[in-house]
Amino acid sequence: MTMEFTAGRGGGRLPGGPKPYFLSDGEGEKAIVIDSLFTVLLSADETDGQFGVFTMDGPKGDAIPPHSHGTHHEIFYVVRGVTVFLDDEDGKRQVRELGPGDFGYVPAGIVHAYRVEEDHTRVLGVSTGGFERFFQTLGEPTDATTYPATPLGLPGRERFVEAGRRFDTTFLRPSARLDV
Amino acid sequence: MTMEFTAGRGGGRLPGGPKPYFLSDGEGEKAIVIDSLFTVLLSADETDGQFGVFTMDGPKGDAIPPHSHGTHHEIFYVVRGVTVFLDDEDGKRQVRELGPGDFGYVPAGIVHAYRVEEDHTRVLGVSTGGFERFFQTLGEPTDATTYPATPLGLPGRERFVEAGRRFDTTFLRPSARLDV
Numbered sequence: 162m163t164m165e166f167t168a169g170r171g172g173g174r175l176p177g178g179p180k181p182y183f184l185s186d187g188e189g190e191k192a193i194v195i196d197s198l199f200t201v202l203l204s205a206d207e208t209d210g211q212f213g214v215f216t217m218d219g220p221k222g223d224a225i226p227p228h229s230h231g232t233h234h235e236i237f238y239v240v241r242g243v244t245v246f247l248d249d250e251d252g253k254r255q256v257r258e259l260g261p262g263d264f265g266y267v268p269a270g271i272v273h274a275y276r277v278e279e280d281h282t283r284v285l286g287v288s289t290g291g292f293e294r295f296f297q298t299l300g301e302p303t304d305a306t307t308y309p310a311t312p313l314g315l316p317g318r319e320r321f322v323e324a325g326r327r328f329d330t331t332f333l334r335p336s337a338r339l340d341v
Numbered sequence: 342m343t344m345e346f347t348a349g350r351g352g353g354r355l356p357g358g359p360k361p362y363f364l365s366d367g368e369g370e371k372a373i374v375i376d377s378l379f380t381v382l383l384s385a386d387e388t389d390g391q392f393g394v395f396t397m398d399g400p401k402g403d404a405i406p407p408h409s410h411g412t413h414h415e416i417f418y419v420v421r422g423v424t425v426f427l428d429d430e431d432g433k434r435q436v437r438e439l440g441p442g443d444f445g446y447v448p449a450g451i452v453h454a455y456r457v458e459e460d461h462t463r464v465l466g467v468s469t470g471g472f473e474r475f476f477q478t479l480g481e482p483t484d485a486t487t488y489p490a491t492p493l494g495l496p497g498r499e500r501f502v503e504a505g506r507r508f509d510t511t512f513l514r515p516s517a518r519l520d521v
Contacts, residue, residue, distance in 0.1 A: 179414065179448035181429050186442025202444045208414045211469055212392035214444075234359065234388045238465055240420060240442075249361050262366025262420075262463075264382045264394075268359035283442075285418055287467050289391055 177206045187306035189215075194300030196222050196312035197277070201297070205290030213293030216240075217284045218308050219277040227274040231329035233289040237265040237275070240283040247273035272333060292328055299324035357386045367486035369395075374480030376402050376492035377457070381477070385470030393473030396420075397464045398488050404456035410449050411509035413469040417445040417455070420463040427453040452513060472508055479504035 174190045176182055190201040197219035204213050227246070237245060239259045247255050247267060258278065259265060267273045269289070286293075299316055316324075321332060354370045356362055370381040377399035384393050404426070417425060419439045427435050427447060438458065439445060447453045449469070466473075479496055496504075501512060 181427050181435070181447050181451050181453075182445070183425070183435075183437045183439065184444040186440070186444075189444075202418070203416055203446055207446060207448065208469070211414065212467060214416055214418070214467055216442075234391065236383055236394055238382070238394070245363070247361050255361070255363075257363045259363065260366070262396075264364040264366075264369075265362070266383055266387060267361050268387065271361050273361075285465060287392060287394055289388070 175201065175204055175207060179207055179209065190294070190297060190302075191305065192297040192300040192302045193305065193309055193313055194296050195315060196220055196308055198303070198305060198308040199296035199300065201293045204293050208290055210290045212290050213288050215286050215288075215293045215296070217282075217286060219243075219282050219284075220280045220308055221282075222277050222312075225275050227272050227333045229272045229331050229333075230269050230288075230292060231331070232269050233292040233329065234266075234268045235286060235288045235292065236267070238285040238287075239263050240285055241281055242278040243275050243282055243284055244278055245273060245275045247271055292330075295324055295328040295330065298327055355381065355384055355387060359387055359389065370474070370477060370482075371485065372477040372480040372482050373485065373489055373493055374476050375495060376400055376488055378483070378485060378488040379476035379480065381473045384473050388470055390470040392470050393468050395466050395468075395473045395476070397462075397466065399423075399457040399462050399464075400460045400488055401462075402457050402492075404454050407452050407454040407513040409452045409511050409513075410468075410472060411511070412449050413472040413509065414446075414448045415466060415468045415472065416447070418465040418467075419443050420465055421461055422458040423455050423462055423464055424458055425453060425455045427451055472510075475504055475508040475510065478507055 184202055192199050197217055200216045202214045237259065239261055242258060242260045244256065244258045245265045249255055257265065299320055301313060325332060364382055372379050377397055380396045382394045417439065419441055422438060422440050424436065424438045425445045429435055437445065479500055481493060504510065505512060
């Protein structure tokens, strides 16, 4: 990839417009969020705002807190397992362990959380364009190609507030909704 | 998955609206195109028209003919190799062999083609919402979970014309543009 474009915090690795390009495994705009590596492969800048694509590489770990996105739809495609928790549109709890090739869809407004069940898990995510850079705002930009051997600390409250505001995402206390 | 919804030829396996759901590996709306299995995991019906997600499982084989989509952006995320050919926005030929975890982006209007390099290749694709059902129109709907042992014949000319018209896709003769 050329590096001549810029896209904010930890950005500048993607073309910034609708041009064709390739990335090798490990390339993209990367950020560590606590114990996981998030890599943005495509952003709203390249798709006329339509969709974004990212991967999450994580060790076995604690659940990500329950949250919902006001405007962004999101998918999970599991490359290597993860358990997804959600409250469906009738308020019914769903818990599903996903293995390689399995798929989950979480439309906007649905409270959800997930937990990585094995080290070296990889999940590919696709979202409504724009949400893909949530992780660079919440976490720490990096050039690493895998997740850290030692987890970073939890982002500060102000970082959660900023990421939530910018990306229309509401975090709930785990005890509040999903028992994960 | 429930089967209570319908979505045209080979459809009816997806919710048809913005509801959360899960699919196990091998589930979805499926069609065989010649020698490859295409599985739609998510359609424009579930994402307010924003994006669609599908997989291609293929044997080592001939190149897919060069084509371009008038309005649909498309990505390739390689799960298990494929070679992508394209003419970039400056008319320069790019040929790239992609392995597991590698990524390619082809915006609307860019002529491209690909060739599967190994049996049991899997590529996950994401496109502007709507294009994901192209394969059900061009190929043959199926309940199979892998590609056929014996390739189907080439779809008839009228099928290419219909799929091209409905999904705003232009096919070129291989000799015309990309030497694959």
